[in-house]
Amino acid sequence: MRGKQRNRGSQPKRKSTPLHKADKFSRNNKFIQRSRQMEKSYTTQTQFHKDTTSDNINMCVDLLPSIKEDANTCYEQLVDQYSAANTALEVKEDNAIILTANTKDPDSDKDESNTSNLKPCNSFTKRFDFELSSDDITDLISNERNIYKFKWSEIGDFRVEIPKLKSLNTTNANYNRPPIATKSADLQVLEVKSQLCQNVRYPLSALEMQVFHCANNYLDIYYPRRTHDNAEEIRYAYCLHVVNHMLKSRLLILRNNEKIAGLAKDPNLLSSEVSIPDALRDQGLTRMKVLIILPFRESALKTVQNIGNLMFANHKDKKNGLPIARYERFINDFSGDTIYFPKTNPKPRDYEQTFAGNTDDNFKIGIRFTKKTMSLYSDISSSDILIASPLALRMIINDKEQDFDFLNSIELLVIDQAELFMAQNWENLLYVLDHLHLQPQKLPDTNCQRVRSYCLNGTSRFYRQTLFFASHELPEFRGLMNNKCHNYQGRVRITNKIQVGDISNVVTPIEQVFQRIDCSSVESAFNDRFQYFVRHILPQFTRSGQSHCLIYVPSYFDYVRLRNHFKNEMVNYVQISEYTKKEKISRARDIFFHSGAQFMLYSERAHFFRRTRIKGVRNLIFYQPPNFPSFYSELINLMLETNQNPRDGLQNVMNVKILFTKYDVLSLSNIVGNENAMKVISGLSDSYSFSNNE
Numbered sequence: 001m002r003g004k005q006r007n008r009g010s011q012p013k014r015k016s017t018p019l020h021k022a023d024k025f026s027r028n029n030k031f032i033q034r035s036r037q038m039e040k041s042y043t044t045q046t047q048f049h050k051d052t053t054s055d056n057i058n059m060c061v062d063l064l065p066s067i068k069e070d071a072n073t074c075y076e077q078l079v080d081q082y083s084a085a086n087t088a089l090e091v092k093e094d095n096a097i098i099l100t101a102n103t104k105d106p107d108s109d110k111d112e113s114n115t116s117n118l119k120p121c122n123s124f125t126k127r128f129d130f131e132l133s134s135d136d137i138t139d140l141i142s143n144e145r146n147i148y149k150f151k152w153s154e155i156g157d158f159r160v161e162i163p164k165l166k167s168l169n170t171t172n173a174n175y176n177r178p179p180i181a182t183k184s185a186d187l188q189v190l191e192v193k194s195q196l197c198q199n200v201r202y203p204l205s206a207l208e209m210q211v212f213h214c215a216n217n218y219l220d221i222y223y224p225r226r227t228h229d230n231a232e233e234i235r236y237a238y239c240l241h242v243v244n245h246m247l248k249s250r251l252l253i254l255r256n257n258e259k260i261a262g263l264a265k266d267p268n269l270l271s272s273e274v275s276i277p278d279a280l281r282d283q284g285l286t287r288m289k290v291l292i293i294l295p296f297r298e299s300a301l302k303t304v305q306n307i308g309n310l311m312f313a314n315h316k317d318k319k320n321g322l323p324i325a326r327y328e329r330f331i332n333d334f335s336g337d338t339i340y341f342p343k344t345n346p347k348p349r350d351y352e353q354t355f356a357g358n359t360d361d362n363f364k365i366g367i368r369f370t371k372k373t374m375s376l377y378s379d380i381s382s383s384d385i386l387i388a389s390p391l392a393l394r395m396i397i398n399d400k401e402q403d404f405d406f407l408n409s410i411e412l413l414v415i416d417q418a419e420l421f422m423a424q425n426w427e428n429l430l431y432v433l434d435h436l437h438l439q440p441q442k443l444p445d446t447n448c449q450r451v452r453s454y455c456l457n458g459t460s461r462f463y464r465q466t467l468f469f470a471s472h473e474l475p476e477f478r479g480l481m482n483n484k485c486h487n488y489q490g491r492v493r494i495t496n497k498i499q500v501g502d503i504s505n506v507v508t509p510i511e512q513v514f515q516r517i518d519c520s521s522v523e524s525a526f527n528d529r530f531q532y533f534v535r536h537i538l539p540q541f542t543r544s545g546q547s548h549c550l551i552y553v554p555s556y557f558d559y560v561r562l563r564n565h566f567k568n569e570m571v572n573y574v575q576i577s578e579y580t581k582k583e584k585i586s587r588a589r590d591i592f593f594h595s596g597a598q599f600m601l602y603s604e605r606a607h608f609f610r611r612t613r614i615k616g617v618r619n620l621i622f623y624q625p626p627n628f629p630s631f632y633s634e635l636i637n638l639m640l641e642t643n644q645n646p647r648d649g650l651q652n653v654m655n656v657k658i659l660f661t662k663y664d665v666l667s668l669s670n671i672v673g674n675e676n677a678m679k680v681i682s683g684l685s686d687s688y689s690f691s692n693n694e
Contacts, residue, residue, distance in 0.1 A: 123489075124191070124248045127218050128282075128452065132459055132488060136165045140462060140486055152177045154207040155494055160219065162490035178213040180206055190216055192240075193247045199313035200240065211237035216244070220466045220491030222481050224473040226417070228353045232302070238414050238467050239306040242290050245412055246369060246384055249282075249289055256280045256450070276449040284409025285444045285455050288366075290385040291410045291436075293393070293429065295420035298357030300365060300387045301334040303416075304376070307367070307385075311374055325375040330365070334358055350630060351611050354420070361424055364388035364396070380406050390421060390428035397435050405440045407432075409455055410464055418470035418477060422627050423608040426476060433484045437461045462488045472629055473666045501673040505633035506692040508640050512656040514668075516686040525661050530561060533623065533659065541619055542571070547598050547650060548618035552635060554604040554627050562623070563601055573599035576614075578606045585612060592616055595648050607631060615643040618650050622658040625667035632671050 132140075140163050148160045160175060181187050181204040184197040190213065204212075207230055214221055215238060226234055264274045294300050312322045321327070337358045341347055366383030368375045380386060380396075386406065397404045413436075421429045437460040448456070454463055466485040470477055485491065503512070515537075519528040541549045553559040559577060566573045574588035574597040592600045593616035602614065604626060617639050626632055636656055644651075660668055660680070668677040672690065680688045 123216065123218050124245070127489065128463070130167075130488075131453065132165075132462060133167060136167050136488065137459065137462070139163060139165050140488055145490065148175070149495075150175055152210050154205075155210050155223070156225075156496040158492055158494045160490060160492055163488060165488065168488075178209045180204060181209055192216075192244050193251075196240070196244055196247060196310060199310050201309075201313070204236075205233055207233045208237045208240075212240055214492045215241040215465070215467060218465050218487070218489050220468070220481070220485050220487045222468050222477070222491060222493040224470045224477060225494055225496060226469045226471050228350065231417075234469055235302060235416065236306055238416070238469075239303060239310060241467075242292070242385065242412060242414065243307055243310045246290065249411075250369060250384075252282050256282050276447075278453070281450055281452045283446055283450045283452065284411070284460070285440055285446055285451055286381065286406050286409045287446075288380070288383050288386055288406045288409065289411045290414070291407070291412070292385065292387045292414040292416070293390060293432070294387060295361060295389060295417050295424060296357070296359045297334045297337075297363050298359065299417060300363060301331075301357065303387060304330065304334075304365070304367070308374060311369075323373045325373055326377050330376045334363070334365075345613065347611050348630075348634065361389050362391050362395075364392040389424075390432055391425065393432045394428045397432070403441045404435055405442065405444065407436050408438055408440055409460060410436055413464055413466045415466070416469045418468060419472065419474070419628065422474070422476065423605050430480070430484075433480070437464070462486050465489075466491075472670050474627060475663065475666055478666070497674045498669050499673050499675075501669065501671045501676070502629040502632045503672050503690060503692070505630070506636050507633075508636050509692065510636065510639060510654050510656055512636070512658065512690045514658045514660060514672075514680050514688045514690065516680065516688075517659055517661050518686070519661050519663075522663055525663055526558070529624065529659060529661065530558070530565075533562075534565065537621065537657065537659070541621070541655075542598070546619060546653065547595055548592065548616050548645075548648060549598060549621065550592075550600050550602055550614060550617045550619070550635070551621045551623055552602050552604065552607075552626065552631075553623045555624065556603060556605065558623060559601060559603045566599070566601070571599060572597050573601060575601040576606050576612065577601075577603040578609055580606065585610075589614060593645055595645070604628070604631065607635075613643075614638055616645045616648065618644070618648070618653050619655045620657070622656075625658060625660055625664050625671060627667065629667075629670035 144164045145161045146164055148162070149157070150160065151157050178190070179186065181200070182202055184194070184200075187197045187200060187204075188194060211221070211223070211234060223234070259280060260274055260276055263276070292300075292303060294303065308322045308324050308327075312324070315323060324330075335358060337360065339355045339359060341352050346352075364380075365376060365387050366378040366380050367385040367387070368378035368383050383406070396402055397407075415429070418429075437458075439458075444451075452463075454460055464485075465487055466481070468477070468481060468485075481491070481493075506512070517525075517529055517532045519525045540546070551562065553562060556577070563575060565571075574591050576585055576588055580588070588597075588600065589612070591597045592614070600614065606612065608628065608631075611634075614635075615638070617635075620635060620639060622632070622635075626635075639654060639656075658671075662681050665677055665681050668680065671677075672680070676690075
């Protein structure tokens, strides 16, 4: 359904530059040389000469080795992490030393009322004043880190993973649980700007404070426990951090502007003609500092409204409302177009919550801050914040008439509702992340004397903070955080264990068989799964007495492969994918229900976008564990007797089979819990049976 829209709206592809890390850094040498020449020309035109040196700026970028993104190793480590979940804290794990941390009782209210344990960190200044040496870069790429384990009241168990850098002392790390903020003074302790503290809605919840506290320390955040119930709290927390970061950045630039003006003895000199000390480097190659990636216009609407309220809640005009330029146009563009939800056969509650509001997935909007207003629809090159979907960003990158230089100086990246990108197009998100912090396509307008040295050195990605929020864990999410996020200050990863999983929501009294498929690597898993299905599973359900078999396929590539096999082997089947028209869906459902076809191929994206209620299912095969855990119980519950055809003659025939490999450990954990997932992954048997009574 949405795939067609993307195909129609896509632009002709341009020849993109190679994205290999080694090639990227080597190309940056030319840009560094040009930047140095520009700085030298600025200096020689003035009467002021600097007598300082900067070893960090002249860092040789060839010292940056290429980063290996071996998917097989990533998944192998993933399995090892789960198998070592119950080991002692002092053992080594993934080149990391796990240290014992002082964890306070999460049920204690002592910290909630005492703010003395939280000392001002001023992490904004410390973060950008710190210069990474060549040894630090090597340590970051080697991925050696110290791990500290904590537990807070709302976010639960989490690990703080801090890279082991020779230039930083991280052995005395300590993270006290932040109190609930009930007044402006509570946030000012955390170095939140007073202008912002006046506009915050109090009291902030425990979850909002804990998420904001981690973000305010400029750690990457991997939070795979986002729900519809806590979604707005998480959104408010990261919007608070975004606005606070922007206010600090803007104030720093304004202060430095005054200092630079004082350095010019001749008032007729331009700021670019003044010799500027390295201490006043305060900008990136481009103006944009924050990128927020969201799936729908409705999500962007709520985010912009949060930012507007945080900026101007106490400055509302009775007639005009918030001082936001083009706000009325924004409301017209990003609201409305709500999907119709039927009353007679209602959709699941989570479906209505996901698709409420405007669900267009092709949008972008730039936001620019001035002294007294906030301008929407600002030009991307002059925006401070960009809120966009992965599809829109990819179209900009592939547009030959536009450049994407605005992506090379991002300091803060927010990815919210990441699970929805799996249903849209995960490759779009990865494509965008691969084009962050690349060499500019043209010389920037910024005065190179004020560009931060790490931007000139080609190491901007180590200074980017990433906030990643999703409803559950998937290997793709772990891979993104491991391979695309390299914040030198470390990251926070939520590690709450799943005790039961979605299998507890199954109400159909039926045995569920989990069948393990042996495979040697991630690359061979796709072919091994197909061969096992064709040789062992399909013959079981093609013999007489077996019918009404629904095959649920999460990956569209696997779906196409199975469809082609069924066509070649003349198998009697019908199909429903995200591209199937409504008329054909109704016809396929009718044929399947009245025994006109033995099999139905059903794609996960079709179920995500439509939640079609398939009736008459007697045999259910999960070709792979679903990416969305709730779909597991939802599909099995379709097999209730009330949804069956009483005239099909198969009243006693009911089967559920789930195919999996050892690389599906995260998806299995979402269904049966962490402990059971490890049993079926590493057990001696290759077949395990569950029922809703266990």
